[in-house]
Amino acid sequence: MTFGIPIPSYDVNATNFMNHREPYTDPYLRYLGSNSTFYYPLLILQSSMKINITVYVGGSSGILEASINNANFIQVQTPSTGNTAIFQPALSFQFNINPTIIPSIVTLRLRNIRNGYSIRSFDVVSTTTNSI
Secondary structure, eight states, X not given: OOOSBOSSEEEEEXXXXXXXXXXXXXXXXXXXXXXXXXXXXXXXXXXXXXEEEEEEEEESOOEEEEEETTSOOEEEEOOOOSSTTSXXXXXXXEEEEOOSSSSEEEEEEEEEOSOSEEEEEEEEEEOOOXXX
């Protein structure tokens, strides 16, 4: 299977969400409206794994949410960088993934709740130490 973002992946461009325009007009996600949601396919190659997702944001402090597939969203407060073009990592999101079929695709959903920040990229890293 060659579809989906492999794990681990670092500095994944946030503008590469599913169904984005080609070419995307901005170098990162900015001028986001409330409840803007972006979808990213993740390639899962293990039957059970824990992943951390770190999103790099810039601008005013706000609320960012993440979810895998249709699970409930988890919220983090984004850091204030004072400029929407200067980026820092928000607190990491942690998820347990237990697909029934390997390989599998799960969908990462990122949602902006409070405006005032931009999203440049994210890292997806497994914290599972051994393959099952």
